[in-house]
Amino acid sequence: MNRMRAALASDRSRNRRRAFALAIASCLLGGLALAGGASADFWTPESGGGSENAESIDTLYKIVLAVAAIVFIGVEGALIYSMVKFRARKGAVPAQIRGNTRLEIGWTLGAAVVLLVLAVVTFAMLDDIRTPENSDPDGYPTPVVADVKNASAYQPRPPNGRSLKIQVNGQRYVWRYTYPDADDNPLNNTFNYTELVVPTKTTVTLDIEAQDVAHSWWIPALGGKADAVPGHTNFTWFKIDKPGFYRGQCAELCGRNHADMVAQVRAIEPAAFKTYLATKKREIAENNAGALERREADAAKDASANDAPSSEAP
Secondary structure: OHHHHHHHHHHHHHHHHHHHHHHHHHHHHHHHHHHHHHHOOOOOOOOOOOOHHHHHHHHHHHHHHHHHHHHHHHHHHHHHHHHHHOOOOOOOOOOOOOOOHHHHHHHHHHHHHHHHHHHHHHHHHHHHHHOOOOOOOOOOOOOEOOOOEOOOOEOOOOOOOEOEEEEEEEEOOEEEEEEOOOOOOHHHOEEEEOEEEEEOOOEEEEEEEEOOOOEEEOOHHHOOOEEEOEOOOEEEEEEOOOOEEEEEEOOOOOOOOHHHOEEEEEEEOHHHHHHHHHHHHHHHHHHHHHHHHHHHHHHHHHHHHHHOOOOOOO
């Protein structure tokens, strides 16, 4: 009888060890799959691929995700081990201990090391995310831009100080894009709504504002989000190497038609962009001239109607 009980106890112990090993293996496989997904684009399908700063943001995100996966595996593995190793047994009296000083110091130092590593990696990559790079030699010719600062936002200049500055204005429920020229007259600047057209191989810096309520400019493949706030200017940048089309969305709940406030960026070759600007400027000038003619014709018609003698008897 005692031998039978011992055999049954041995079988149960063996089964428990197998179950514990299976649980640990499942956690490890899940963690490896998570880390593998972090190294691919499974977790960030819309991030990166369009601009260098977006690639840096995407890489930093995946590094943080991989570290989080390792921490998750360690914590869950320790939890499962403790549940199996120290599970309640009939008639067992748990040991009365006050704690494990070495273990407590170890996991405190471990958490501090993780935070330190993430902080060092983040600050090491932050300069590539914030600071624009130079345009390519065959990019669109751009002027030297001013080093713009304000109370809470700062847009560093490229090393050579040249970029294509575009003003982005959020309005319920559309984005307006203005291309400032060199004549210091904002009334004759080229502009467009909904779609931002930019040249490839050219560093583009954006001054982002809002006309009415808070909006948020975000094209995931081109970089991080930048809030558009009334009375305040935020900044971001990107440089697209190849022609393409990138789509985003206002990321700040701005009203009932918030979902309709899409953002679109179309990158074209520098020569095509030069033609686009000239064509757009001519269209705006023609439309303004036509509108002026219609206003003058309406004014003349109103004046003629007011000067005409009345047909009613006195």
